[in-house]
Amino acid sequence: MSEPRRDRRAERHTATKREILDAAWRLARERGLGGWSLRDVAEAVGMRAPSLYVYFDSKNALYDAMFAEGYGELLARFDAVDRTGSPRELVHTAATGFFQFCVEDPARHQLLFLRTIPGFEPSPESYALAVRTLDGLVDVLSAAGSGAPEQVDLWTALFTGLATQQISNDPGGDRWQQLVDQAVDMFLATTTTSTR
Amino acid sequence: MSEPRRDRRAERHTATKREILDAAWRLARERGLGGWSLRDVAEAVGMRAPSLYVYFDSKNALYDAMFAEGYGELLARFDAVDRTGSPRELVHTAATGFFQFCVEDPARHQLLFLRTIPGFEPSPESYALAVRTLDGLVDVLSAAGSGAPEQVDLWTALFTGLATQQISNDPGGDRWQQLVDQAVDMFLATTTTSTR
């Protein structure tokens, strides 16, 4: 069996897209999700703005790639949760990890969970990743007996709420972070019949 | 005792500011918090953009007035909560009212509770209203025995979280609204020792 010849052009193209995405993430973290232009991104990668259009059709297409990448990362973390502990521990781990995921990158949090970019809506393909991520959460919560739709909705509201408050009102601090475990216990006490 | 002579000029000035604020709110609701320009506001009140500067020093000053007005309204609602019911009922009323306040005007919710306008920070005077509003919430929660700082933080996270999820993921629907009373019970069960 012969290896297919490597497509060096495609590899280069992919690598440049990767560079552009990294630059966009960095700018979003430094100046806020909406605080940068395509010119800024281009300069950061040593290009002129029009050249970016070879790699992304529009600024929204770049946002869409970031959206997909953000959910891809979150999905990977949910899939990687250690399933060997008790259901309670599982939910604590998931909540702590989710909170950490949110506060470690407020711009990403804003892109994935708030709708603040005028005119941007994720493509169906990207949105599908959001759905798969929610499925991963459902798996974790179901293991603890709290996987019913209303319970999942309550979980997302509770922990996105904690993260948003942390980011908005105590950036860099831990005022709401300290409440995560307590919030999990509160959630479990309500959504499960046994506290076992 | 003679009445002080009315200052018709000042009255007119105030009335025009009122018109401008109303137009800004309307545009924010229709196109999103950041989806309008000073030109748009001017046109809505039958002016040219430079004339607005007679009434507001900058666009951020207009945002600041909206911020203050938003918290003024929320403060008024907390102060108006009927205190005659049981502590439990009181918290249910406050949570339901707060949720309603949030979802009835997503642009206002974004202005008051998320930080998404680049470069805008409320003035100290306006921020003082936010603090007073939180004091009003503390009064309500304290009456139910849940007024400790950590409990208040948990409350704000929980109900801003429910509202944000409702606005972001089911606008116009009631998927998270249905969970408000259940969330209050969950909160009270954890933060109070007796469910009496």
Next chain:
DNA sequence: GTCTATAAATGGATAGAC
């Protein structure tokens, strides 16, 4: 693939006449 040049529009804000 990258560039220059430019379109085409938008934005906040100021100067100064009336």
Next chain:
DNA sequence: GTCTATCCATTTATAGAC
């Protein structure tokens, strides 16, 4: 108080040469 005129900056995106 309101206007015209304009500044000055910015943006996304396209056309077309190289």
